[in-house]
Amino acid sequence: MCGAIWQSMRRRGMWSSRWAPATDTAWARNCWPLCANARWGMVRAEPAGLLELEARLQTLGLAVRRDEPLARHTTWRVGGPADLFVTVQSIDDLIHAVELAWTYELPCFVLGGGSNILVGDGGIRGLVVHNRAGAMSVEIAGQRFPLEKAPADMQEAVLYLESGAALPAAARRLIELGWDGLTWAADIPGTIGGAVVQNAGAFGECLADRVIEVEWMDPAGRLSAWPREECGFGYRSSRLRGRRDIIVLGLRMQVERREPAELRARHAELAALRRSRQPAGPSAGSVFRNPAGGYACKLIEEAGLKGRRIGGAHISERHANFIVNDAGATAQDILRLIELARESVRRTHGVELELEIELVGEFA
Structure with a gap:
């Protein structure tokens, strides 16, 4: 972590998210317990401290939006309003924003690329921070420099990527600079922060293969870094997943030199495979994790659900x-399809499908 960011984190106090991601579709028990009494369709009471938080965020030079439709910011194109919504472009502003939300005892949710989540039609209470802190650098002799400063004869390198870096943009930039490490991710929506939490992967590779360590901050403002072996990486999971008391700041990863033309060709090959296998249109990617020894898509297909429609989703x-x-x-349409798939596969195969996506916010 560079000196300026390190000092900023030492100066700042606490951060916490009052949101716990749901692990199943029992959203009433798992999603935003502090807001459990709110219901879509009722008049929403404004949380205490919201006006003060809005004013403080504005003094930081952050553009604050009220009742921002989160459907604009999710890959499923669904999701109700956020009470307050800000976009941050730096780790420093990210820390400021979440600290202020905690100071006013308001819920705070950090949004990345909006993939792999289903936001309820009732939206998200408190503050949503859209994390766009996406600096990328190369480590040379213990210091960090712009990627373009890497010597041409450097065959291996350690990169540092901030958590708000867009995964596809980061991957494509590395391809053009001749660094192999994220080529498989060049068409996967999301951010580095979300990718490391979920251990994103495709085509036999995953982020855990490249991670050296993950940097994060706890509610007391302490900076920590877990080496890869302490991150608990597994299939689409990590020790970071579902943690309310951690904010991911960035990661260090290993890459190797390759010819850009070679990497472009590999990207084109993988992109063609993706187009042949996956549907077009707004989605969140795979909804369920693959069960041990099987494939969720096969079980759902064998349950006779291909093409099944509810409302505007299928x-x-x-x-x-x-x-x-x-x-x-609506999010409710999608949630009903999720429940239908789980119930049908349970009935026909005796298998309990686990969500790969996370449920966030208020549902009907």
């Missing part, structure tokens, strides 16, 4: 583990 006919919003779906 289970994809190309890949049954995708739910596509193709006709102005």
Whole structure:
């Protein structure tokens, strides 16, 4: 962590998220317990301290939006309003924003690329911080420099990526600079922060293969770094997943030199495979994790659910583990399809499907 960011974190106090990601569709028990009494369709009471928080955020030079539709910021294109919404471009502003939310005892949710989540139609109470802190650097002799400063004869390198870096943009930039490490991720929506929490992967590779360590901050403002072996990486999971008391700041990862033309060709090959296997249209990627020894898409297909529609959403006919919003779906439409798939697979195969996505906010 560079000196300026380190000092800023030492100066600042506490951060915490009052949101706990749901692990199943029992959203009433798991999603935003502090707001459990709120219901979609009722007049929403403004949380105490919201006006003060808005004013303090504005003094930081942050543009604050009220009742921002989160459907604009999720890959499923669904989600109700956030009480307050800010976009941050630096780790320093990220820390400021979440600290202020904690100071006013308001819920705070850090949003990345908006993939792999289903935001309820009732939206998210408190503050949503859209993390766009996306600096990338190369480590040379213990210091960090812009990627372009890496010597041409450097064959291996350690990179530092901030948590708000867009995964596809980061991957494509590395391809053009001749660094191999994220080529498989060049068409995967999301951010570095979300990718490391979920241990994103595709085509036999995953982020854990490259991670050296992950840097994060706890509610007391302490900076910590877990080496890869302490991150508890597994299939689409990590020790970071579901933690309310951690904010991911960035990661260090290993990359190797390759010819840009070689990497472009590999990217083109993987992109073609992705187009052939996955549906077009707004989705969140795979809805369920693959069960041990099987594939969620196969189980859903064998349950006869390919093409099944509820409202404006349907289970994809190309890949049954995708739910596509193709006709102005609501989050409730998608949630009902999720519940239908789980119940049908449980009945036909005796298998309990686990969500890969996370449920966030208020549902009907």
